[in-house]
Amino acid sequence: MEKNRYILKNDTPSCHLLHVCCAPDLVISYLAGARGDVFFYNPNIHPRSEYEKRYKEVLRVAEFFEMNVVEVPYDPETFFEKTKGLESEPEGRKRCEICIRMRLEKTLEFAKENGYRSFSTTLTASPKKSVEMINNAGINVSRYNLVQYIPNVYRRSPLYNLSQKLIKQLGIYRQNYCGCVFSVRNEDKEKGEEIR
Template sequence: MEAIIASGIEFTIFFYNPNIHPKKEYDIRKEENIRFAEKHHIPFVDADYDVDNWFSRAKGMEWEPERGIRCTMCFDMRFERTALYAFENGFDTICSSLGISRWKNMEQINASGTRAANHYEGISYWTYNWRKKGGSARMLEISKQEKFYMQEYCGCAYSLRDTNQWRTKNGRAKIKLGEKYYGNE
């Protein structure tokens, strides 16, 4: 968001994350986005917490690995809803901050965004690589300055399950929702 603001591009944050589980985690992450958007006077659209639809789509993929077909389904679902909103509300470009994370596959994200945009005349997906030119390092700096919530797993119930299983196996404590914030580690 900082880079987009600096470039003079007018944009809106569209928050559609029915994958985030449990609701407590969803609410924390959404409130962080709202706080940052308000601070920078960025319009914020709060879409449905369409969790039943997400779990329905994920059925049969519960044991797929991170970056696998479940993640593709999740990206597709969220980008499809984003592209529809863009089309219905006069936006011509969509993009995502998902790619800033080193844990995500940029090609997988960009393919989902491009597929979704291609469904609508006049909508394109911006494939900018937010990791380049120190983007990931800057994201961590901002997170510490803003004391953002530290997201310790991707967001979905299966990512939480798998992360906690890995932690237990490696002698680490399970994730405690709502407790870790950047700058307070």
């Protein structure tokens, strides 16, 4: 298995690890006060070309904000393993809960191994996700650990509208589905398009 490595913009890693799901959410979260090293662990994103496009945009935004990035190997098999049998679940239910928890568990694992004191996620910047589900998952995975999860609601920042302008101004890629192949299928169903 590939090792994680830092892409350092600053001299040293920070004490907070920020799980990042996409570049637009990183902009929103940063303007709302989120700081730390960027941890782009998203094995749910499908296909690989989409994953690489989103990762490239995250690198661009992290460089703009002068943030360190932890390079994490792409590992879609883990997502498919953990969500087996839940392919037909509607968005926002059990499959999504498992996916969010999986990503936060990996963030915590890396944080513990590398001396971070806390972690959080930009997932709460999305208006389509349950903040309660995300923060409960973070609190639960970090229970009994020295690395603390910091609950947040980045989308409630007074700078939310400014972040939308900055995203547009920088020409940041905005995806039209959550990330997994099942969310693509759900989008297609809602639009009445043929499922891939």
